[in-house]
Amino acid sequence: MDPMIERALSGDAxxxxxxxxxxxxxxxxxxxxxxxxYPHTGKAxxxxxxxxxxxxxxxxTARLISKFREQGKRVGIIAVDPSSPYTGGAILxxxxxxxxxxxxxxxxxxxxxxxxxxxxxxxxxxxxxxILDACGYEIVIIETVGVGQSEVDVVKVSDTVCLVLxxxxxxxxxxxxxxxxxxxxxxxxxxxxRDGAEKVAADVKVMLDLLPERDWRPPVSLVSxxxxxxxxxxxxxxxxxRKYLNETADGKNRRIAKIRTEVENIxxxxxLERVAKEWQRKLDxxxxxxxxxxxxxxxxxxxxxxxxxxxx
Amino acid sequence: MDPMIERALSGDAxxxxxxxxxxxxxxxxxxxxxxxxYPHTGKAxxxxxxxxxxxxxxxxTARLISKFREQGKRVGIIAVDPSSPYTGGAILxxxxxxxxxxxxxxxxxxxxxxxxxxxxxxxxxxxxxxILDACGYEIVIIETVGVGQSEVDVVKVSDTVCLVLxxxxxxxxxxxxxxxxxxxxxxxxxxxxRDGAEKVAADVKVMLDLLPERDWRPPVSLVSxxxxxxxxxxxxxxxxxRKYLNETADGKNRRIAKIRTEVENIxxxxxLERVAKEWQRKLDxxxxxxxxxxxxxxxxxxxxxxxxxxxx
Numbered sequence: 324m325d326p327m328i329e330r331a332l333s334g335d336a337x338x339x340x341x342x343x344x345x346x347x348x349x350x351x352x353x354x355x356x357x358x359x360x361y362p363h364t365g366k367a368x369x370x371x372x373x374x375x376x377x378x379x380x381x382x383x384t385a386r387l388i389s390k391f392r393e394q395g396k397r398v399g400i401i402a403v404d405p406s407s408p409y410t411g412g413a414i415l416x417x418x419x420x421x422x423x424x425x426x427x428x429x430x431x432x433x434x435x436x437x438x439x440x441x442x443x444x445x446x447x448x449x450x451x452x453x454i455l456d457a458c459g460y461e462i463v464i465i466e467t468v469g470v471g472q473s474e475v476d477v478v479k480v481s482d483t484v485c486l487v488l489x490x491x492x493x494x495x496x497x498x499x500x501x502x503x504x505x506x507x508x509x510x511x512x513x514x515x516x517r518d519g520a521e522k523v524a525a526d527v528k529v530m531l532d533l534l535p536e537r538d539w540r541p542p543v544s545l546v547s548x549x550x551x552x553x554x555x556x557x558x559x560x561x562x563x564x565r566k567y568l569n570e571t572a573d574g575k576n577r578r579i580a581k582i583r584t585e586v587e588n589i590x591x592x593x594x595l596e597r598v599a600k601e602w603q604r605k606l607d608x609x610x611x612x613x614x615x616x617x618x619x620x621x622x623x624x625x626x627x628x629x630x631x632x633x634x635x
Numbered sequence: 636m637d638p639m640i641e642r643a644l645s646g647d648a649x650x651x652x653x654x655x656x657x658x659x660x661x662x663x664x665x666x667x668x669x670x671x672x673y674p675h676t677g678k679a680x681x682x683x684x685x686x687x688x689x690x691x692x693x694x695x696t697a698r699l700i701s702k703f704r705e706q707g708k709r710v711g712i713i714a715v716d717p718s719s720p721y722t723g724g725a726i727l728x729x730x731x732x733x734x735x736x737x738x739x740x741x742x743x744x745x746x747x748x749x750x751x752x753x754x755x756x757x758x759x760x761x762x763x764x765x766i767l768d769a770c771g772y773e774i775v776i777i778e779t780v781g782v783g784q785s786e787v788d789v790v791k792v793s794d795t796v797c798l799v800l801x802x803x804x805x806x807x808x809x810x811x812x813x814x815x816x817x818x819x820x821x822x823x824x825x826x827x828x829r830d831g832a833e834k835v836a837a838d839v840k841v842m843l844d845l846l847p848e849r850d851w852r853p854p855v856s857l858v859s860x861x862x863x864x865x866x867x868x869x870x871x872x873x874x875x876x877r878k879y880l881n882e883t884a885d886g887k888n889r890r891i892a893k894i895r896t897e898v899e900n901i902x903x904x905x906x907l908e909r910v911a912k913e914w915q916r917k918l919d920x921x922x923x924x925x926x927x928x929x930x931x932x933x934x935x936x937x938x939x940x941x942x943x944x945x946x947x
Contacts, residue, residue: 354934361932582923582933589937590914591907597945598906602899611894620673621894622666625901633909633945 328359331458336431339458343433346450349592357450360457367399367456368565369463371478373503374487375470379513382548383487383557384466388424390558391462398424398462399455402434405444405473431460444473446588449480475503480584483564485509485557488527490519504530508541509560515545515553538573539564601632640671643770648743651770655745658762661904669762672769679711679768680877681775683790685815686799688781691825694860695799695869696778700736702870703774710736711767711775714746717756717785743772756785758900761792787815792896795876797821797869800839802831816842820853821872827857827865850885851876913944 327345330338342360346353370387372380384400391398424430435448448465455463465481467474478484486507512524524543531541542560546553568574605628613619639657642650654672658665682699684692696712703710736742747760764775777793779786790796798819824836836855843853854872858865880886917940925931 358932358934362929365929579923582926586933586937589933593937593941594910595903602902611891614894615890617674617677620670621898621901622670625898625905629905
């Protein structure tokens with residue numbers, strides 16, 4: 324086993340941080356490391372937290388961390404900002420709220436931006452979550468800054484997706500368009516002391532009624548993260564969802580579907596790496612010049628190229 | 636030839652809009668359409684405009700449109716917002732400034748968001764630009780809302796990349812991290828009436844000195860888009876860059892490199908489509924269950940899968 328993995332598995336936070344940086348770089352070395360890490364995974368519960376900026380996700384996350392710590396659980400947090408070029412050490416604006424946990428050895432915080440991962444931010448995030456899992460963090464929280472398409476891709480790999488809403492944001496349309504309603508497992512209406520919070524909760528229930536019926540009906544919690552009210556209800560709903568995943572036939576199907584996505588993401592990345600090597604040889608200056616002069620088109624050239632590379 | 640293409644090529648704006656929607660959906664039909672369109676392309680000059688939100692990109696774009704229209708050129712605009720789920724008809728906030736051109740038959744405006752294109756936003760944007768090119772728009776402007784990684788990918792396919800900066804934004808670091816300095820061909824320092832504009836222009840020149848020397852040294856224009864000052868200088872610099880691309884050996888290399896990127900993007904998309912069909916068969920429930928039980932790891936399974944699909 325790689326000595327860096329050995330040290331990380333035995334609790335060395337610095338080796339863990341380095342391991343995450345290695346897999347962010349992607350490539351053959353990253354794949355080799357992940358192969359060794361994977362057998363140690365499968366114990367953590369991964370919670371994806373998403374919602375519009377200003378919905379209070381960071382405050383909620385900080386409250387959840389405290390509760391999980393009270394239960395004696397180790398908590399890993401991956402703070403993801405797809406629009407940020409920063410990664411690694413940098414802690415972004417709001418995330419300072421989580422600093423109260425920064426000195427707790429049972430808490431590991433890591434931020435990830437869009438740079439430095441050829442395999443895509445969502446697969447880097449997923450692999451970071453697997454590493455935290457292997458290193459004994461029983462709860463892994465993936466928190467995003469916003470609720471766009473990249474964020475949806477990022478939280479999709481979580482076991483439980485938690486969508487945070489607030490009254491008066493008028494972001495219903497954006498959230499529905501981004502396809503997040505469909506993948507949320509647990510709803511949190513934050514800032515419950517504000518006017519309209521109950522209305523938001525009622526609206527969510529109406530929207531859920533419009534979705535195709537599933538075995539798991541996402542529950543809705545009214546919460547004030549700032550005043551530390553209602554957090555138990557969120558924890559209870561996350562636990563219920565975890566039980567559903569682990570103990571029902573439908574939950575098992577969902578777990579298997581998640582594994583499928585996982586393998587497909589790896590396949591996508593690997594196939595591109597392999598095929599890229601091949602087509603570099605085929606795309607010589609002559610072919611490119613013919614396209615430039617419009618004597619050939621790139622679509623036909625690409626198809627010919629693939630016919631040779633991919634066995635039929 | 637597809638009748639929709641025929642109508643679009645002969646100047647029907649509705650068919651043109653529909654064509655763009657078709658290629659946004661990606662897939663075999665889109666590829667077939669692009670094959671037919673490609674031979675008609677290669678006449679337009681594509682200008683990518685990027686910069687931080689608030690830099691005045693939309694106002695600058697509107698001014699450039701007016702100038703190009705005065706020269707009798709038809710202008711197509713693709714307004715891109717990678718974080719927006721909206722696409723097609725919707726015109727985003729700021730873009731209303733371009734509305735003055737909305738009734739001009741020589742101007743075509745289209746917005747694109749992140750939804751509905753499996754092949755990625757940058758390839759959809761590039762193909763929309765090719766369609767506008769084929770339909771006789773001599774100038775195609777691709778304008779982004781921000782300057783993150785997605786925006787860089789989007790403008791990379793342009794002939795001339797124009798980076799808009801403003802004094803007092805303190806966004807130098809972000810821009811440098813996003814790798815946009817390296818791909819900008821023309822710099823615009825907007826809001827030149829503000830304090831610090833000359834300083835920004837000087838800073839850019841210092842930064843350019845730090846980059847490896849190239850045949851094309853990006854010029855810097857001081858502009859006030861709001862007061863319609865300095866726009867001629869931007870147009871002149873864009874023209875100079877166009878001449879450089881068309882008339883020098885180095886420029887030709889850049890054109891060929893762009894074609895390479897174009898083919899590679901198509902290859903990436905197509906290879907995924909083809910390989911996905913194959914691996915759907917191979918990834919049966921049994922394999923996935925073994926991974927779920929950690930008796931196998933997804934990295935090894937993916938490698939085995941690819942060994943069978945890809946000819947060595």
